[in-house]
Amino acid sequence: MSNEGFVTLYPVIIGLSVMLFSLGVIGVLVRRNAIIIFMSVELMLNAANLAFIAFARAFNQIDGQVFVFFVMVVAAAEVAVGLALIVAIFRTKHSINVDDINQLKG
Amino acid sequence: MPGLEIIVFGALALIAVAAAVMMITTRNAVHSALFLVVVMASLSVFFLGLWAPFVAMVQVAVYAGAIMVLFLFVIMLLGAERTGARMLRSWQTPLAIGLAVTVVLLGALLLLNTAPIEVADRPTAEIVMGSAEAIGLALYSVWLFPFEAVSVLLLVAMIGAVVMTRDERKNKSA
Numbered sequence: 001m002s003n004e005g006f007v008t009l010y011p012v013i014i015g016l017s018v019m020l021f022s023l024g025v026i027g028v029l030v031r032r033n034a035i036i037i038f039m040s041v042e043l044m045l046n047a048a049n050l051a052f053i054a055f056a057r058a059f060n061q062i063d064g065q066v067f068v069f070f071v072m073v074v075a076a077a078e079v080a081v082g083l084a085l086i087v088a089i090f091r092t093k094h095s096i097n098v099d100d101i102n103q104l105k106g
Numbered sequence: 107m108p109g110l111e112i113i114v115f116g117a118l119a120l121i122a123v124a125a126a127v128m129m130i131t132t133r134n135a136v137h138s139a140l141f142l143v144v145v146m147a148s149l150s151v152f153f154l155g156l157w158a159p160f161v162a163m164v165q166v167a168v169y170a171g172a173i174m175v176l177f178l179f180v181i182m183l184l185g186a187e188r189t190g191a192r193m194l195r196s197w198q199t200p201l202a203i204g205l206a207v208t209v210v211l212l213g214a215l216l217l218l219n220t221a222p223i224e225v226a227d228r229p230t231a232e233i234v235m236g237s238a239e240a241i242g243l244a245l246y247s248v249w250l251f252p253f254e255a256v257s258v259l260l261l262v263a264m265i266g267a268v269v270m271t272r273d274e275r276k277n278k279s280a
Contacts, residue, residue: 001155005111013152016119020126020145027130035181039142042173043126046149049165056236057156058125062244065161065236069245073256074169077263079173083180084267090184 010025013054034086034096038079046073052086109175115139122148127128135181164235 001009007037016063020043056064090096122145129141146169153162233240245253 001107001111001115001157004107005108006111006156007107009115010279012116012119013156016122016152019123023123023126023130031130033135035136035177035184038128039138039177040130042169043129043145046146046169050149050152053156053158053161056158060235062235062240063248065158065241068158068161068165068247069178069200069241070249070252070256072164073260073270076168077259079176080263080267081270082240083176084270087183095184096184 001057010054010058014051017047017051017054020044020050032097032099034098035083035087037098038082038086042075042079045071111155115152118148118151134180139177139181142177143170143174146174159236160238196219217265 024044024047025042025043028037031037031040049071050063051091052068052071056068086096089101093100094098125144126140127150129138131136132141146165150162150165150170153159153165194202233243
C-alpha cells in the first residue's frame with residue numbers, strides 16, 4: 001500500500017479491527033454453542049492481529065509482525081487444548097450447549 | 107494508485123464485516139466455520155497490503171489451513187453440523203463445470219502467453235520490511251526468548267490435548 005493510501009485507509013483498518021473485535025465479543029456473549037463461542041474468540045484474536053500489523057506498518061517496525069506470529073502460535077495451542085476439552089466434555093454430557101454445563105453452580 | 111487501493115481494501119473490509127456477522131448469526135456450525143475462513147482470508151489480503159507478506163502466508167497456512175480445519179474436524183466429530191440433508195441444487199452442477207472449464211482455459215492461456223523470465227541479480231539493498239528475512243532477524247535476536255518459550259508452550263499444549271482425550275477405560279483394566 002502506498003503511503004497516501006495507508007494514511008487514508010488507516011481509520012478504516014483500525015475501525016475494522018474494532019468492529020471485528022466487537023463482533024467476536026457479541027458472539028461469545030450471545031451464542032450457546034461452545035464451538036461457536038470458541039470461533040468468536042478466534043475472531044477477536046484476528047482483530048488484534050490486524051491492529052498489530054497496521055501499527056507495524058505505521059511505525060515501520062517489524063516487532064508488530066513478530067508479535068502477530070506469537071499470537072498465532074498461542075491461538076493454535078489454545079485451540080488444540082480447548083477443542084480437546086470440548087470433546088472430553090461432550091463424551092460425558094453429550095451436549096455442547098454451555099447452558100448444560102452447570103454442575104458446579106451453587 | 108491510492109484510489110484503487112481505497113476501493114479494494116474498503117470492499118474487503120465490508121466483506122470481512124459481513125462474513126463476521128454471518129459467522130455469529132448462522133445456526134449451522136459448519137457455515138460458521140467457513141465464514142470465519144472468509145474473514146481470515148480477507149485479513150490475509152489486508153496483511154499483504156500492509157507490508158506483511160510473510161505473515162499473510164502464515165495466516166493462510168496456519169490459521170485458515172490448520173486451525174479452522176481442526177475446528178471443522180471437531181464439528182464433524184461432535185455432530186454439530188446436522189441441519190438436515192440438502193440436495194445439490196440443480197444450477198450448481200452446470201456452474202461448477204463451467205467454472206472448471208474456465209479455469210483450465212485460463213491456465214492454458216497463461217502457459218502459452220508467458221514470456222521467458224529474466225533472472226535478476228540478487229538484490230543488495232537493505233532488507234525489505236515484512237519479508238521472511240526481516241522477521242527471521244528479529245525473531246532470532248530480540249525475540250529469542252519468547253520464541254523458545256512458545257515452542258515449549260506448543261509442546262505442553264500437544265501433551266495436554268492428548269492426555270485429555272485419552273480413553274480412560276484402557277487405564278483401569280491394567
